[in-house]
Amino acid sequence: MIKKIPHRVTQLAATVTAFALALMFGVSAASAQVKPGDFITPDNASQVKDLVSPGVFYKVQRGMTMKIVPTERIDWPPPYTDATEKYSSQVQLSKDHRTLVGYVAGQPFPLIDANDPYVATKVIWNALWRPISNDDYDLRYFDCETVYSGYKKSFFPIEYLQEGHYAGYDLVGRTEVEPMPIDPDFKITNRLWLFLLGPELAPQNQRGSSLLRYRYGSPTHGDDTWSWEPGTRRLRRLNEAMNSTATDAQTFSPDHYSGFTPKTEEYDYKFLGEKEMLATVDAEHSPEMRCATDGGGSACPERWQMRHMYIVSAEPRRTTNNASALDSKTVIYMDSEMWFEPYTDTYDRRGALFRNNTFWLAYRDRPVPDAKVAIYPFKREFVVGSCSTDVQSGQASMCYLPGIETPERECWYINMGAVDKAFFTTEAMVKMAETGHM
Template sequence: MEHFGKDVRREREWPASARMALAVVAALTFIAIAAAARAEVKPGDLITPANASKVKDLVSPGVYYKVVNGMEMKIIPSGEIDWPPPYKDATEKYSAQVRLSRDNRSLVGYVAGQPFPLIDTNDPQVATKIMWNNVFRPLLTDDYDLRFYDCESVYGGRNKPNNVIQYYQIGHYAGYDLVGRTEVEPMPIDPDFKKTNRLWLFALYPVLSPQAERGNGIIRYRYQEPTRGDDDWSWTAGTRRVRRLNEAIESTATSAQTWNPDHYSGFNAKTEEYNYKFLGEREMLGVAHAEHSPELKCSTDGGASACPEAWEMRHMYIVEAAPRRELISQALQSKTVIYMDSEMWYQPYIDEYDQRGQLWLNHIWWTTYRDRPVPDARVAIYPFKREFEVGAVATDVQSGFATMCYLPGLQTPERECWYINMGAVDKDFFTTDAMVKAAP
């Protein structure tokens, strides 16, 4: 340690020109390494387990596990993504007044749009700002209703048969934002926010399959107050009972699905309950222009992913999130590593690590960029392109157990699936009474 300290002091004594030269060399070395990695793959390549090593440094460890175990990638040219015009306008109008609180954890002055559109990677608070951009991302800003999607749980693996352990079908996966609204009145803030302090409402109900869980559902409220945890309720049709849930359960994979509510749509935990560390920025592979909707069931990994799908080079910020144990002592993760697309501001994937520091859960989201969620849509059609999530998988890499969700579903009656910022749901949808009444 003493020798290291002396080296650092000597470096600080170097002339400014020498330090600048060293920084330039380091930057050029990083660029050269990134360019060499990119050279390993090119548009038209098909990545399989046989040549998975080509992408080892271009994806997260969890995604690499998926490729080694059968998930195929079709490499395509990188495409551009633009924000919905109303979101862009709100960013220009309001972002200049946004700042972090004195303790650098909470958001102050936010109204709508992206809180921090100018990201400086040398900013000591860059990781926290990236995560607040994640909270108010352009993907979903006002309301959304994902109708009739389905999921399959399997033990995936290279060339394994698609033996479905459990099939799930859900009636509604819906949300309503009270703050940051850009397309549907009331805008930009629902007056109810001043009364309740609720930032957003979420509901998943009713479960339509399996039969043993038919009618079940959950509701969740997120609050602006930094120290106030979420309110969560579940309805179990078998017992015909509404139950208040402990917030800590939202960060744990407690069901056979391997999904947990804090990761239903990317990293969705309460921002103030984690400490963040910026790990860097890199060019990495991700799916932003998926070619299939509904997604294709992967035949080369036992249905444990969607493949082959279009993967492209994306510029990503990498952030480590560690739970603040004084607030969520029951969290099973030691950390979550988030790979944030710097253009669409959504995570193509994240990796969760257990208490031993070992890779535990991998999550992948497949998104597409178009003016409608499915090619034959008749209602959900927009005057501009936006991102739609068309598939998602959560995988326990320690056991191979995976739950792959298809949006729209493979066996569901609703083909348009996503209704985003269309007023499809209002606040009345997010009550325990509504959840109980919807149970079949």
């Protein structure tokens, strides 16, 4: 049984652990390679080689710039903190150490011990029930541009994409919107969360494309996923393995839309360590800035700061529904305060670096400075930019959240009851795709 640990104690433990590692492994020496006020370009990229993932370093070498700023503390939303203190003491892993037992709301494992033999699995479960959004969310009108990125390349988009919704609804772990903490529907359907992407609004030949996905509590019940395509104008049931595959010109796959989100039990995890590394957790810009020095393949210049990261590798279990997953391995870099992955790297079947997914997050009480509705009584994290890069071809899909050319700038509605379960049905998806009504 895990003892109940207040959030402030968790943060103290993380600080002590980070200090100990610095002494043991020379992290402080590595951190000294950069300091607040430094500006990183391809010309001095070697300064950050050991402070970012190989995929992020690839992007810096090819034009993405960084403004180094002081480290800032990131606090959880108070309702999430309260739920963690109330419920975490009753959470444990199942006998096979893969599934959560006793989870209700908040963070399952607020005290992370690097010597715990199951620390990697606990980090992943913490990431699933992250504080960034745990009731519902609706990201409205965002756009993505696919380019061939590279140092000093001119901006020439291969594809422009605009989406109407990126929305989700959690049935378990709710802390701000009724029903709390668990939607009664969970006992009937066993669904943990619901997700909808769409309808696609541009390009015109893909208008109406949508994706609907359900995650279940049973460790043996794979995700249910459906798509609607304008060419056939029919609903299609997808094989679960397709969630690890990018479509069209986009390099994002559904399993990596929000960091690393395949079904947790279908992967084996290994803890690779913890380290001070650079990430964007308090972005300066919203909407994000199209990077002028890498052909639009990232958001730059942007603020990066030193963060304490847990590093975990995830390999698909070949005996599960995800046996044909495209990636042989994903390396996850997890921020130990905000519990969101600032970046992940994936590797192909040969073991070569394949894709990098980078996320730029802002820490504030509203997603944009002039918000009229999406305003909170406390600061929370918002993803304001995301990019997936195929490092083997140089193709990158950069998404702006809110979009650069979209009609609504508030964009993010988190834990506000903006969507309910009725929004996440195949009937609603088809109707919205066919009519174009948002």
